[in-house]
Amino acid sequence: MEKTFFIIKPDGVRRSLVGLVLERAERRGFSIEKLQMCEVTRDMLDQHYADLVDKPFYHEIVSYMLSGPVVIGVMTGGDVIHSWRKMMGATNPSDALPGTIRGDFAHASDDGSVENIVHGSDCAASAQREIALWFD
Ligand code: IDP
Numbered sequence: 001m002e003k004t005f006f007i008i009k010p011d012g013v014r015r016s017l018v019g020l021v022l023e024r025a026e027r028r029g030f031s032i033e034k035l036q037m038c039e040v041t042r043d044m045l046d047q048h049y050a051d052l053v054d055k056p057f058y059h060e061i062v063s064y065m066l067s068g069p070v071v072i073g074v075m076t077g078g079d080v081i082h083s084w085r086k087m088m089g090a091t092n093p094s095d096a097l098p099g100t101i102r103g104d105f106a107h108a109s110d111d112g113s114v115e116n117i118v119h120g121s122d123c124a125a126s127a128q129r130e131i132a133l134w135f136d
């Protein structure tokens with residue numbers, strides 16, 4: 001069965017949206033295979049977002065992702081990688097459609113940060129890499 005890696009980011013935990021996010025996944029028919037609350041370290045974040053560390057906005061990602069505890073997990077199901085990305089919605093909450101997690105529960109910030117509640121692996125190779133990084 002296909003697996004994807006997800007994070008309920010600090011804003012999701014802070015706003016008590018953990019149950020709601022997991023419920024959406026489970027209602028869709030996906031199974032939560034692993035689930036853990038944790039504090040992200042700078043080192044883990046740099047590895048997780050290795051493709052973004054050189055971006056000018058990376059400091060925004062760091063202060064956002066280190067601003068509080070997160071919930072990390074693995075979920076399984078048919079086409080879960082692509083389907084979970086669709087359920088999350090567009091990266092920028094301004095572009096995220098109603099009906100998606102980001103479109104229903106996030107909005108654009110005015111300080112440059114992009115706080116969007118959830119992460120999901122973007123392809124099979126990322127899912128494999130991220131699951132190994134966070135759970136091995
Ligand atoms: P994704 O989470 O939809 O896959 P990515 O482009 O992989 O989007 O970016 C990772 C995360 O970095 C985003 O979810 C968001 O929190 C943050 N981010 C992306 N672009 C920007 C930006 O331009 N400014 C600030 N933060 C950003």
Ligand code: MG
Pocket residue numbers: 122
């Ligand atoms: Mg991404």
